[in-house]
Amino acid sequence: MSPLVSIRQLTHTFGRGNLRRPVLTDICLDLAAGEIVILEGPSGSGKTTLLTLIGALRSVQTGSLQVFGQELRGARKTRLIKTRQQVGFIFQQHNLLSCLTAWENVSASLRLHSRIPKRAYRDRAVAMLNAVGLGEKVDAYPEKLSGGQKQRVAIARALVSSPRLVLADEPTSSLDRQSGREVVDIMQRLAREEGCTVLLVTHDNRILDIADRILSMEDGALDSNRYNMI
Amino acid sequence: MVKSVLNALNIYWQARKPLAWAQLTHRKARLLAAMLGVAFANILIFTQLGLRAMLFEGVTLVPDHLRGDLFLVSAYAPNIDLGSFPRTFLYQADAVEGVASASPLYIGFADWVNPLDLNRPSPSADSPQSSFELFPTSVKVLAFNPTQPVLNIPAVNQQIDRLTAPGAVLYDRLGQEKLGPIPSLFRQQGGVSTLMNNRRVYVVGLFSLGSTLFDNGHVAMGDWTYAQWYGANFLEQVTVGCLTLEPGVDLEAARSRLQATLSPGVRVLTQVELAAAEQAFRASLPNGKVLNFGALMGFIVGLVIVYQVLYTDVSDHLPEYATLKAMGYSDSVLLRVILQEALILAVLGFIPGYCASYGVYYLLANITRIPLTMKTTVALQVFILTLVMCGISGAIAVHKLRSADPADVF
Ligand SMILES: Nc1ncnc2c1ncn2[C@@H]1O[C@H](COP(=O)(O)OP(=O)(O)O)[C@@H](O)[C@H]1O
Ligand SMILES: [Mg+2]
Numbered sequence: 001m002s003p004l005v006s007i008r009q010l011t012h013t014f015g016r017g018n019l020r021r022p023v024l025t026d027i028c029l030d031l032a033a034g035e036i037v038i039l040e041g042p043s044g045s046g047k048t049t050l051l052t053l054i055g056a057l058r059s060v061q062t063g064s065l066q067v068f069g070q071e072l073r074g075a076r077k078t079r080l081i082k083t084r085q086q087v088g089f090i091f092q093q094h095n096l097l098s099c100l101t102a103w104e105n106v107s108a109s110l111r112l113h114s115r116i117p118k119r120a121y122r123d124r125a126v127a128m129l130n131a132v133g134l135g136e137k138v139d140a141y142p143e144k145l146s147g148g149q150k151q152r153v154a155i156a157r158a159l160v161s162s163p164r165l166v167l168a169d170e171p172t173s174s175l176d177r178q179s180g181r182e183v184v185d186i187m188q189r190l191a192r193e194e195g196c197t198v199l200l201v202t203h204d205n206r207i208l209d210i211a212d213r214i215l216s217m218e219d220g221a222l223d224s225n226r227y228n229m230i
Numbered sequence: 231m232v233k234s235v236l237n238a239l240n241i242y243w244q245a246r247k248p249l250a251w252a253q254l255t256h257r258k259a260r261l262l263a264a265m266l267g268v269a270f271a272n273i274l275i276f277t278q279l280g281l282r283a284m285l286f287e288g289v290t291l292v293p294d295h296l297r298g299d300l301f302l303v304s305a306y307a308p309n310i311d312l313g314s315f316p317r318t319f320l321y322q323a324d325a326v327e328g329v330a331s332a333s334p335l336y337i338g339f340a341d342w343v344n345p346l347d348l349n350r351p352s353p354s355a356d357s358p359q360s361s362f363e364l365f366p367t368s369v370k371v372l373a374f375n376p377t378q379p380v381l382n383i384p385a386v387n388q389q390i391d392r393l394t395a396p397g398a399v400l401y402d403r404l405g406q407e408k409l410g411p412i413p414s415l416f417r418q419q420g421g422v423s424t425l426m427n428n429r430r431v432y433v434v435g436l437f438s439l440g441s442t443l444f445d446n447g448h449v450a451m452g453d454w455t456y457a458q459w460y461g462a463n464f465l466e467q468v469t470v471g472c473l474t475l476e477p478g479v480d481l482e483a484a485r486s487r488l489q490a491t492l493s494p495g496v497r498v499l500t501q502v503e504l505a506a507a508e509q510a511f512r513a514s515l516p517n518g519k520v521l522n523f524g525a526l527m528g529f530i531v532g533l534v535i536v537y538q539v540l541y542t543d544v545s546d547h548l549p550e551y552a553t554l555k556a557m558g559y560s561d562s563v564l565l566r567v568i569l570q571e572a573l574i575l576a577v578l579g580f581i582p583g584y585c586a587s588y589g590v591y592y593l594l595a596n597i598t599r600i601p602l603t604m605k606t607t608v609a610l611q612v613f614i615l616t617l618v619m620c621g622i623s624g625a626i627a628v629h630k631l632r633s634a635d636p637a638d639v640f
Contacts, residue, residue, distance in 0.1 A: 093549065096254075097249075108557070
């Protein structure tokens with residue numbers, strides 16, 4: 001089976017002239033369908049940059065980056081937007097829309113898929129909120145939720161449209177120990193149920209046990225490149 | 231039962247609710263402030279445009295009700311009321327090939343006394359005279375030769391024989407109330423007598439024309455009566471010469487023949503041009519310009535307020551918009567959200583603005599004693615201006631969306 005994400009000789013540079021500085025150098029990496037991969041490494045090593053590249057939030061500069069079998073290098077904006085719609089993002093901050101209730105926030109990602117009928121929105125959103133243990137908070141606005149609850153709504157939003165790939169950037173860093181653990185357990189369970197691939201960036205070595213594979217990054221390079229490809 | 235239907239409706243709405251609506255209505259206080267801002271701008275624009283409409287209202291009444299194909303006016307007259315030319319030009323025009331008739335219209339102004347004030351016993355010996363001078367109520371006098379009717383008003387032409395009696399006038403029943411309840415007095419008594427420029431006049435009939443901001447009312451009289459009022463040599467100075475052409479004569483050809491024959495001190499105009507000249511004159515007056523400026527100020531105030539609201543909205547929610555972009559919402563969808571917010575604000579603000587302007591009009595009408603009515607055309611004008619205003623604000627505020635970079639959300 002071909003990998004869901006396939007990265008070859010990916011190099012990314014920020015800045016111009018004297019300030020020009022490589023952030024990612026010569027990255028090679030494959031992600032298989034259904035695996036949970038944790039990416040760790042010191043702050044500033046380029047983890048977030050790699051995640052934004054895979055999620056089609058940034059343009060690829062050099063090397064090759066294929067997501068869902070599509071090359072993203074030199075891709076048009078509409079291609080990038082299409083790719084984003086098929087990826088579930090979980091951010092460090094929950095980034096929920098404060099003007100929408102929990103289930104409306106979740107359905108914001110359903111609205112992007114015209115094949116999902118509008119009358120199914122609420123049922124799907126409620127089912128997803130139940131799955132993350134927030135069945136009681138369906139109609140609550142984010143300001144009425146705790147940090148852990150908001151992050152769980154964000155997980156529901158990322159997973160409700162059944163993406164094949166979930167990218168999570170330090171999803172537990174703004175949470176206390178216990179709710180952080182709950183959040184990753186939910187992510188692990190849902191990923192297994194839905195069979196989606198998860199790439200999770202974290203500093204938190206208490207959650208490393210959920211991973212099928214752990215990669216570590218230093219100064220823009222993955223430490224043992226030869227094990228990264230399947 | 232009812233509850234479950236309402237619940238179903240609510241869910242139906244929530245699944246379709248535009249993001250713009252959610253974003254706007256989430257902060258009630260801010261929405262209220264924005265609505266008040268738009269409403270305030272609307273009141274400003276409404277007031278100025280209403281006053282402006284009032285200024286222009288009815289200024290073409292006389293030109294519109296003249297009978298003729300071509301009209302002679304003094305080339306030096308700023309408008310139809312304020313100028314005249316020697317009557318000999320009228321005779322010359324009559325002699326030009328293709329002209330069937332040339333009839334004079336004389337326009338003058340006279341102080342009109344409310345007949346009720348006349349009959350009322352004066353409270354003190356010195357007051358009546360001075361009070362008339364303090365509040366002069368002038369009427370516009372339209373005088374013509376009863377054998378050469380120049381007004382295209384059926385009621386005038388039907389009663390034209392009555393104008394030959396000395397001091398006889400026809401009175402415009404649409405004149406302002408301060409001139410007196412002439413129509414009802416006339417109906418009760420079969421005739422009304424009062425003073426006009428301190429001379430006795432007899433109202434021998436009524437017609438309908440209308441009053442304007444400048445003219446309280448109109449009075450039609452025969453040229454002979456006119457001469458008695460102003461002196462016989464006033465008949466030598468014609469205000470408007472009304473020419474009818476012989477059937478089949480080309481209007482433009484006749485006009486150039488006339489212009490070639492007559493002194494350059496006389497202009498030859500069609501009825502449409504005569505009305506247009508009247509409107510251009512009013513527009514050139516400083517009050518017209520001041521009111522345009524006032525409307526512009528209202529527009530700009532609204533523009534700034536709506537821009538401020540939308541800009542703050544985007545800035546406050548920048549991470550949320552960036553998140554939506556990261557989720558795969560396209561720029562154009564988000565752009566539409568901002569423009570929708572602008573349009574919703576326009577509509578939500580227009581409703582109270584319109585209602586409040588009603589009150590302002592009522593107030594102004596009470597103060598000025600000139601009927602200021604909410605016209606559909608003005609309302610439509612202001613609504614379109616409001617949409618444009620909010621649209622421009624939205625279009626500028628949309629630029630802020632560019633700074634929502636989806637790569638920055640992590
Ligand atoms: N938009 C940017 N412009 C310039 N430099 C950046 C930008 N984003 C990140 N960097 C730099 O790139 C390096 C890697 O950043 P990042 O990918 O966020 O690392 P990590 O997520 O591992 O902490 C850091 O040194 C950071 O300062
Ligand atoms: Mg980071």
